[in-house]
Amino acid sequence: MGLPCIHCGEDCGKHPIIWDEQPFCCHGCKTVFQILNEKKLDKYYKIQPMSGIRVDSSETGTKYAYLDNEEILEKLLDFSDGGISKIELFIPTIHCASCIWLLENLNSLHAGIVQSYVNFPKKKVSITYKDEEISLRQIAELLSSIHYIPEITLDQMDKKDEKYADRDLLLKIGVAGFSFMNVMLYNFPEYLPGGDQLEALFIGVFGWLSFGLALPVVFYSAQDYYLSAIKGLRHKQVNIDLPITLGIFTLFVQSSYDIISGNGIGYMDSLVGLVFFLLIGKFYQGKTYQALSFERDYKSYFPVAVTQLIDGKEASIPLSRLKEDDVIRIRNQELIPADAKLLSGSANIDYSFVTGESIPVAKNKGELIFAGGRQIGSTIECTVIKAVEQSYLTQLWNQDRTDKDLAYSLNNLMNKVSEYFTAIIIGIALTSAIYWSFSDSSKAIYAFTSVLIIACPCALALTVPFTFGATMRMFGRAGFYIKNTSIIEKLHAIKSIVFDKTGTITMTREAKVSFHGQELTTKELIMVKSLVSHSSHPLSQIIKDYISEESVYEVEQFQEIASMGITGLIDGIKLMAGSQVFVSGKGNSEAKHAQVYVNIGGELKGYFSIENKYREGLSGIIQKLQKRFKLFLISGDNESERENLKGLFGENAQLLFNQSPTDKRDFIKNLKADGQVLMIGDGLNDAGALMESDVGLTIADDIYSFSPACDGIIESSKFNKLHGFIRFTETALKVVKFSFVISFMYNVVGLYFAVQGTLSPLIAAILMPISSVSVVAIATFSISFFARRKLL
Amino acid sequence: MSVIVILIIIGIVVAGGFLVGFIWAVKSGQYDDTYSPSVRMLFDDAKAVKKKKH
Numbered sequence A: 001m002g003l004p005c006i007h008c009g010e011d012c013g014k015h016p017i018i019w020d021e022q023p024f025c026c027h028g029c030k031t032v033f034q035i036l037n038e039k040k041l042d043k044y045y046k047i048q049p050m051s052g053i054r055v056d057s058s059e060t061g062t063k064y065a066y067l068d069n070e071e072i073l074e075k076l077l078d079f080s081d082g083g084i085s086k087i088e089l090f091i092p093t094i095h096c097a098s099c100i101w102l103l104e105n106l107n108s109l110h111a112g113i114v115q116s117y118v119n120f121p122k123k124k125v126s127i128t129y130k131d132e133e134i135s136l137r138q139i140a141e142l143l144s145s146i147h148y149i150p151e152i153t154l155d156q157m158d159k160k161d162e163k164y165a166d167r168d169l170l171l172k173i174g175v176a177g178f179s180f181m182n183v184m185l186y187n188f189p190e191y192l193p194g195g196d197q198l199e200a201l202f203i204g205v206f207g208w209l210s211f212g213l214a215l216p217v218v219f220y221s222a223q224d225y226y227l228s229a230i231k232g233l234r235h236k237q238v239n240i241d242l243p244i245t246l247g248i249f250t251l252f253v254q255s256s257y258d259i260i261s262g263n264g265i266g267y268m269d270s271l272v273g274l275v276f277f278l279l280i281g282k283f284y285q286g287k288t289y290q291a292l293s294f295e296r297d298y299k300s301y302f303p304v305a306v307t308q309l310i311d312g313k314e315a316s317i318p319l320s321r322l323k324e325d326d327v328i329r330i331r332n333q334e335l336i337p338a339d340a341k342l343l344s345g346s347a348n349i350d351y352s353f354v355t356g357e358s359i360p361v362a363k364n365k366g367e368l369i370f371a372g373g374r375q376i377g378s379t380i381e382c383t384v385i386k387a388v389e390q391s392y393l394t395q396l397w398n399q400d401r402t403d404k405d406l407a408y409s410l411n412n413l414m415n416k417v418s419e420y421f422t423a424i425i426i427g428i429a430l431t432s433a434i435y436w437s438f439s440d441s442s443k444a445i446y447a448f449t450s451v452l453i454i455a456c457p458c459a460l461a462l463t464v465p466f467t468f469g470a471t472m473r474m475f476g477r478a479g480f481y482i483k484n485t486s487i488i489e490k491l492h493a494i495k496s497i498v499f500d501k502t503g504t505i506t507m508t509r510e511a512k513v514s515f516h517g518q519e520l521t522t523k524e525l526i527m528v529k530s531l532v533s534h535s536s537h538p539l540s541q542i543i544k545d546y547i548s549e550e551s552v553y554e555v556e557q558f559q560e561i562a563s564m565g566i567t568g569l570i571d572g573i574k575l576m577a578g579s580q581v582f583v584s585g586k587g588n589s590e591a592k593h594a595q596v597y598v599n600i601g602g603e604l605k606g607y608f609s610i611e612n613k614y615r616e617g618l619s620g621i622i623q624k625l626q627k628r629f630k631l632f633l634i635s636g637d638n639e640s641e642r643e644n645l646k647g648l649f650g651e652n653a654q655l656l657f658n659q660s661p662t663d664k665r666d667f668i669k670n671l672k673a674d675g676q677v678l679m680i681g682d683g684l685n686d687a688g689a690l691m692e693s694d695v696g697l698t699i700a701d702d703i704y705s706f707s708p709a710c711d712g713i714i715e716s717s718k719f720n721k722l723h724g725f726i727r728f729t730e731t732a733l734k735v736v737k738f739s740f741v742i743s744f745m746y747n748v749v750g751l752y753f754a755v756q757g758t759l760s761p762l763i764a765a766i767l768m769p770i771s772s773v774s775v776v777a778i779a780t781f782s783i784s785f786f787a788r789r790k791l792l
Numbered sequence B: 001m002s003v004i005v006i007l008i009i010i011g012i013v014v015a016g017g018f019l020v021g022f023i024w025a026v027k028s029g030q031y032d033d034t035y036s037p038s039v040r041m042l043f044d045d046a047k048a049v050k051k052k053k054h
Helices: A027-038 A071-077 A099-103 A136-145 A155-160 A165-191 A200-220 A223-234 A241-260 A269-284 A393-399 A404-409 A415-438 A441-454 A458-477 A485-492 A501-505 A524-532 A538-546 A580-584 A618-628 A639-649 A661-676 A684-690 A716-755 A761-790 B001-026 B036-040 B046-054
Strands: A017-019 A023-024 A078-079 A086-092 A111-121 A124-130 A305-310 A312-319 A328-332 A341-346 A349-352 A362-363 A380-384 A481-482 A494-500 A507-518 A555-562 A564-571 A573-578 A594-600 A603-614 A630-634 A654-655 A676-681 A697-701 A713-714
Touching: A017 A027, A023 A027, A027 A136, A071 A312, A086 A136, A099 B036, A124 A136, A124 A341, A165 A200, A165 A269, A200 A223, A200 A241, A200 A269, A200 B001, A223 A241, A223 A630, A241 A269, A241 A415, A241 A441, A241 A458, A241 A684, A269 A458, A269 A761, A362 A494, A415 A441, A415 A458, A415 A716, A441 A716, A441 A761, A458 A481, A458 A485, A458 A716, A458 A761, A481 A716, A485 A494, A485 A676, A485 A697, A485 A716, A494 A501, A494 A594, A494 A661, A494 A684, A501 A507, A501 A630, A507 A538, A524 A538, A524 A564, A524 A573, A524 A594, A538 A594, A538 A603, A573 A580, A580 A594, A580 A603, A603 A639, A618 A630, A618 A639, A618 A716, A630 A639, A630 A661, A661 A676, A661 A684, A676 A684, A684 A697, A697 A716, A713 A716
Parallel strands: A494 A630, A494 A676, A630 A654, A676 A697, A697 A713
Antiparallel strands: A017 A023, A078 A086, A086 A124, A111 A124, A305 A312, A305 A328, A328 A380, A341 A380, A349 A362, A481 A713, A507 A603, A555 A564, A564 A573, A573 A594, A594 A603
């Protein structure tokens, strides 16, 4: 253990970089520290110590050059006039108080920045700046230099104004709350002893005031419930909002009648209270993860701009302007934006995110390169052969998205219950009305409305939002983020689970390396490390990380031959590393794992074998899941891991390899015939399957980075808890059912009065809040109690 | 007794004032981010820091 880095808190290892007597883990961290010290922003380290972000390479180069393009600029800026511009940037790494402080003091770093303001839950900073003194590109580079790297994507450019959905609901709650508090005051005297002797003047004034205050609640605050009830009826479905709507209108009509006819002041307090509580439940359920995005499409994956070559000169153009036959230049680590043909350079395309193949594919001149791959190594030039929208990958993504949310909303537990509930309530109401019309006709209508009023399923409707809302929050705390609360119920109904291989059950960044052959001496190991550190090929990187020696020799005449290997001279000794054919001159291509042969000074030393490393606890979780679910594995990679996976999944498990993204989607489609399917994937190649499945989850090392459209995101370190999450949905459903029983009991008590025609406003005013509050309390407390025992 | 009516009207006006205030607060975006302000208020102003050093 070395010292913790002053900037990011990571272990500095054996050789920390010392500056001003402070230890740093890397030069990047030191640079940020220096910048901040120079500008007297060192308070950053005092607000929350070691809160910095470690970035392996903050070299921006020309990465943000496209921000100089007027057309792109115009789409990105929120506002620009008179030399002042405003931009909102998404910075996924915002995580603490220090971040807020530093990002709001950006003007100390550059005088051209007028003001910067952080929205923490959305992880966004909005910056106002003077065009003349600083450009957007410079701002992006400035932020990158202090390791707050902004993420600028295409879809940000397209949709700017979906921000304020929350505000509408808040306003409705505000109006309902205002009316509730006031109306309660007017109705209160009636409930006191002697309340029936209230002067007629007061009954009139209180009645009309509560009528006036209830109007905005009925016609503004509660309108979503009517819309939802009508929408349900259109789909020939009775949902929970129908009895609510019935209740609200009966309450309103009955109370208005009482007030207008001067009989009393009605039930307006129960009415506005009901709407207020319901809206609070809705608010609680709707509080989701603002900074996470579950609806991403290719637009957020592809870069905003590409480098086009026009007459040999580079120009940055927006992706939307890219046409067929354009020549583009792609640098190391950049994405191929459209299907293209290689013109020059050695292409080494990493398709792991697109197809699931774990090893990069080398392409020769004239070969086709599919969009979505990432170039690794040197710069290449290619001709675009299909526009972005028509590329293979984007086509796949745009395949019809079956509207699973709608299908679900017609078939959930709540709606099944409310179907019976509504029928029974209307039945009871009619029965009591008919009964009274024979015995005491003056009570018939009153009994009918009373039943509808008291049965208005406030407590029932609050059960699900609060139980599932609390469950969602507990999941979030445990590292599992779901899109909305309906996923909980869907997850509970799962019958089979389909796993993707690369990146899902294997780790993306780590691999199991072993050396076969003559044992290498320390010196030889250092030589190999020195050689491979010159190459950016993933296999080279893995071997570089595997060899733990620190020192490095100088390499001369380094050469990288695409899809073959690398060579170089160290102290006059020739080193070769790469494929068997390249290193030994003979060999077969049928290797079980990725192998890197090593030749030092003309002698073949052996080979490094690189295997996928499975996630920790994988076999444990599979054994647990196997007991309850049918498990499948579906991979875009080759069969080299079949034997290992058989050991994990068991002899009889269905393991499919070499599957194209379309194959995956079709497989899920067929599997759905046998019950609900959970798909767990990570890459673009799973996008179709994730959409097709009933529940699609993605695994991500960094939950804010790109992931395909899905229903939920699991932090990769929490993957081994998957079984616990699925089991917990059962607990959540049990809590819901228990709360249903309780709210039914309240209803029975209320109905007892209602059918007799003796329901007074007082009973309604007491019963409704008590039932709601107790159900909400039971739901939230029991969920947090069980979650603490089972999840956290 | 009619003084109660006057009081109630005053009550509504006052409460209505708060409602208007709430609507303004929501519309001006004060509820969009409820976390950062809680942190922001703890930061000293840049000037205050200078004073401490003297």
